Amino acid sequence: MSSITRVVIVGGGMAGARLAQQLGTAGNTVITVLAEEPHAPYNRVLLADVLAGRYPADVIALPRPAAGVTWRGGVRVARIDRAARQVECEDGSVTPYDVLVLATGSSPVLPPLRALIGGLPDGVHAFRTLDDCLALGEAVGEGTRAVVIGGGLLGVSAARALASRGAGVVVTQQGEYLMDRHLDAGAGQLLHSHLAASGVEVHTECRVRGLRTEDGRVRGVELADGYELAADLVVLACGVRPRTGLAREAGLALGKRGGIAVDDRLRTSDPDVYAIGDCAEHDGVLYGLAGAAQEQADALAGMINGMLNGQDDAAGYAGTRSLVRLTLSDGxxxxxxxxxxxxxxxxxxxxxxxxxxxxxxxxxxxxxxxxxxxxxxxxxxxxxxxxxxxxxxxxxxxxxxxxxxxxxxx
Missing domain, CATH: 3.30.390.30 (FAD/NAD-linked reductase, C-terminal dimerisation domain)
Structure with a gap:
């Protein structure tokens, strides 16, 4: 497929940025990244360290793609026209493609609480993007009463970061123990004890029923047992789901777990459209981890570069053996x-x-x-x-x- 010249990447997160960087040296390509966030690409794994004040935001920036890559930040894609082989953006611009790569990532899961219908009240934050992180940093201070809903990896990281800023933090976890997706009961209890020793209050087997608001601002978190946690700040860390709206509306096949289905070449049901990162479902697996996103980007770069050079012998993607690691510095x-x-x-x-x-x-x-x-x-x-x-x-x-x-x- 040596005639390929236009590669369009939708998404400027870790997967999209890595792919653009790896493809940037290809001599006969025009590479365009359509990134919804206005910022330069950054390492999402380090957001909790930025929130804790250990790093300024510019320290977590990723290497910029090669000079030949057109990076359009703050651009939201509205539609994929597969018949015309072009991407239409909300600003009215149209970008044609020969190869389209979807790296649309994932979105925070919002719990089904009445107060969240129609948008987030003041004081309620997701924790997924750099903008989320910066907004939380401005909202938290000494003595802020913060409730983190969700005791997974993200929730634990957010709780420790907020506590290090002087907030009084409570974590509510619906499961039996913290990080129950990755740990067992013994490790979860040890993590619980560590957080408690650091001043973080943890409630496990605890379901949130609703939020109490006054004048559009959160004032408390209501639990299923009737107890209320006072709150100036609420962080939603209830997991993520793959962003597949563009793919679904374009008629691309989704996998059993709701991601964009891809094969060992990371192709979707359209052979000219690929998917990598949190939005991609390979062999029934949604990874949602930075390591998998980078491995997929590297594998796809090798395959695309091979096609551009008239070769199709690059190794495909066989899955990722991902390790989850969390370091809590204050402890x-x-x-x-x-x-x-x-x-x-x-x-x-x-x-x-x-x-x-x-x-x-x-x-x-x-x-x-x-x-x-x-x-x-x-x-x-x-x-x-x-x-x-x-x-x-x-x-x-x-x-x-x-x-x-x-x-x-x-």
């Missing part, structure tokens, strides 16, 4: 989770817990392969274990207990 606490952490019959499990030192380690092994692990506390061994798992390498012939030493048994 400190470090945790990592990867792979399958719930054992099946016949699997070996090694588990160590030291409440005094705030440490918890668990790995699941099947045969000579590491299936997954949860590590909390001193993570000297996480690098070796993660590399072994990511590479699906045989484990060393040492007792399994040695895998949880600092050198990972090597």
């Amino acid at each position: 400190p606490l470090d945790l990592a989770a990867f792979g399958e952490t719930t054992p099946a019959p016949g699997d070996d499990v090694v588990q160590l817990a030291d409440a005094t030192r705030g440490a918890y380690r668990k790995i699941v092994v099947r045969g000579d392969r590491l299936l997954g692990g949860i590590l909390v506390g001193d993570l000297g061994s996480v690098g070796t274990l993660a590399r072994t798992w990511e590479g699906d390498e045989p484990l060393p012939a040492t007792p399994l207990l040695h895998l949880l030493t600092h050198d990972g048994g090597y």
